[in-house]
Amino acid sequence: MSCAWLNIPHPKPNAAIQLLCLPHAGGTAALYRPWVKLLPDSIELVLVCLPGREQRCNEVMPADMRSLITLLGNAVTPILDRPWAVFGHSMGATVAHELILSLQCRNLCGPEHLFVSARKAPQFQEGGNQHQLDDDSLCQQLIQLGGTAPELLEIPELRALLLPTLRQDYRLIETSKVSSDQPLSCPITAMVGRDDPELTPDDARGWQRWTNCHFHIYEYTGNHFYLSQSPHLVVSHVVKQLGLT
Incomplete structure (x- = not known):
């Protein structure tokens, strides 16, 4: 697949389903690279x-969710002739939800399943101003979530690389609202770390309102980045919900 938006690290042309991970x-899709094995x-x-x-470090994130979803929707359209599912972590869960809503409005083929990880249901999401925080405050936010080692954020070169992208993403997610109140025609599975400072299991259970199909929730030991701590368990639950082996 030749596309700046999509990368298949280990092609499986005979696979029953493709799993898009946001x-x-x-963050980057490297979060999911251990899943290859x-x-x-x-x-x-x-x-x-x-x-x-x-490889897209010199590109700017679109200023609004609608523009992002339009571009991403055009990128995924070529794979819609095969069964697919989508997994989004934190901001990625919101982007995944909006992508499906957009495809649904265009009467295009939706996914077999939506997995939403470490993200409040849309009805509980609020705007914010984290994208306006100074560098030190933004770094403290990252440390609180547990996804970045504090010593790494003391490296000026890394901060200069990471923080502009983080601000762009936070601005996007903090200034956007759900585009439709229509439920999805695919099952939803919510996943949450019990020690996540950003949401509770009840916040995640709210995703049940957004599907006309089956809903399930998994709770894990860990914080906002629980899936890095228990990749085998998370993948086993994804496989189970997809009904595959």
Whole structure:
């Protein structure tokens, strides 16, 4: 697949389903690379690379969610002739939800399943001003979430690389609102760390309102980045919900 938005680290042309994985704010699809060795042959991993990171580090994130979803929707359209599912962590969960809503409005083929990780249901989401914080305060926010080692944020070069992208992402997510109140025609599975400072299991259970199909929730030991601590368990639950081996 030749596309700046999508990368398949281990092609599986005979896989039963493709699993698109979307990163968190300021993060990259590298979060999911350990899954390459954990997923069965029936699932092909597709990593979504958003503007402002990795090979797209010189690109600017679109200023609003609608523009981002339009571009991302055009990128995924070529794979819609095969069954697919989507997993989004934190900001990625909101982007995944908006992507499906957009495709649904265009009467295009939706996914077999939506996995929303470490993200409040849309009805509980509020705006914020984290994108306006100074550098030190923004770094403290990252440390609180547990996704970045404090010593790394003391490296000026890393801060200069990470913080602009993080601000772009936070601005996008903090200034956007859900585009439709229509439920999805696919099952939703919510996943949450019990020690996540940003949401509670009840916040995650609110996703049940957004599907006409089956809903399930998994709670894990860990914080906002629980899936880095228990990748085998998370992948096993993804496989189970997709009904594959």
